[in-house]
Amino acid sequence: MTGPALLALRSLRLSFRLYEGVARVLDGIDLSIAPGERVGIVGESGCGKSVTARAALGLVSQRNAELSGDVLWKGESLVRAGAQRWGALRGREMSMIFQDPSVALNPVFTIADQMFEVVRRGGKVARRAEALDLARAALARVFIDDPDRVLRSYPFQLSGGMAQRVMITMAMINGPELVIADEPGTALDVTVQEQTLRLMAALTRESGAAVILIAHNLGVIRQFCSRVYVMYAGTVAEEGSVDEVFRTPLHPYTRALFAAVPRLGGGGLPQPIEGVVPDYTQAPPGCRFSTRCPHATAACDREPPWVEVSPGRRVRCVLHAPATVAADA
Template identity: 40%
Template sequence: MSRESLLLDIKDLNIFFKNKGHKKDTHAIRGLDLSLKEGEILGIVGESGCGKSLTNLCIMGLLPDQSYATWEQFNWRGNQYSEFKEKTWRGLRGSEIGMIFQNPMSSLNPTLSLEYQFEEIFKLHRKDLSKSQRKAEAISLLERVGITQAEKRLKSYPFELSGGMAQRVMIATVMATSPRLLIADEPTTALDVTIQNQVLDLIKDLSQENKMSVIFVTHDLAVVSHMADRINVMYAGEIVESASCSTLIQNPSHPYAHALLNSLPTEEAIIHKAQLKSIPGQVPSFNQRPEGCSFAPRCPYQKEDCKSSEFEQMVKHKKTRCLYPLNSLQSKAGALHE
């Protein structure tokens, strides 16, 4: 894999929250490595509170006020960025990196017609277009995402749209600038199953047509298994496993990934009405992480050295942050195929 084909390459990203007084800053995201090829769909899964959204906000340059990020390397389309600068990110955000959210209704401005919402984007990012070109472009974008009678629809307001339609409009507004990366944060969680598939297919098609990369965040493992080329599993602010989609689904090597997959109602559980395997306990908050492996207290395979203070160093930059990965032989075979 050559460096050139990577769209985004982040090494050792750390995000901190400032605390009041002399208390040490809270270390939220720890040593995160993330890379993304052109046109690749990367799934990020994990329970709430694992830092999925925080990571994406950082890539968007939209970290909350009380937080800051450090990294060893932040490489975007071959350019190195040594630190966060609002001015640099203003150039990327919207034009090169687009984002869609869980609830399309709250991401569109309820008081403006769709035409006006497109206008706002064109004014910022497509200054070359004339008024009639802008309208034609908006119509073609709406048609591309499968909205019928697009010209008429431009006069509509968000409340006149169904949830699925509003999410399509959101995607159309993002596509207006042909971004290289689309960050989709739980984009179908609020939609019905029948609509969900249409939106997922749309995202996939757009990614293929435009060689656009996608970071797809979800807690729905079934959805991500249909979408992603590669999956990162996050736990308590770290990526604990990164593998190709099929390897992860068939042979997860981190016990947490394994437990997540196991908690779904499987065919066998359905037929035999067997008890489901839930994960005991809950994700520790960022400032109450145990020493050593964060997952150890909930892990059925934990051993003494999982809790040692050298744990961090031992697993750093490994594809699976675990001292005793499961199915290690099979996983190795899977890694060779990649």
């Protein structure tokens, strides 16, 4: 990435105290995104993508959670600034689009009530009538023919596709500089999913918002993002431009992940990755992928080194370390 970061996660660690022990769910995440940039996060189910998104937005406040490291918004430490400042930025300067609109929309309020609340929190408009004018115009932009009917509705009265468009409208209405989209639309059918992504792409392109897109569908990441982070078990395994990472995946995990995905137009049968993501209360020391990695050696029991292959292209694996580092490890 060039230029100053809009959002940066610095050595972010998150653990949950559970009955079974301490689950170290995020183990030092470093990630950054520049204004207007589109960054993808990929990785197997359970590897910490959603938790990373929630931590970035200041949405992990459970009593059993412990967060360390930092989240910087344009250089400002939000961990230090605290929940109130974080909450003020959320929904205004940074917003989130979820997998399932039925979770994000409140079932007991009409869409008008919820839109009004979002716009009011944005701080630019305080009167309900004015806020609803804005909402009507915004809904029309996402191809909703009858915004008034939608505004009068409760979430259960909307189709899944309609609810998804309402959710995107709410995420965009205050002109956020960053949108985090966590598997947008995947709770719905494939057509709605595509529609959701297309709409999000169009709206964010128009507004210039930066996007962090979390998706299982690697084709979507390839199409939509310019950079990508590959996560494994609460760590970043590698990062780089989408072109480079897809053309030459370096980390054994990335290679396994790509091989596990069916390819259009042949390329052999997908090869599932052997084993499972480790139990976070008993994550192995050193490289967390070592328990499943075909190349693992004793060196992998130590913290793997970050190897910068070229500017912005980094891999966290001893295999790629210069010989001296590998010998030391």
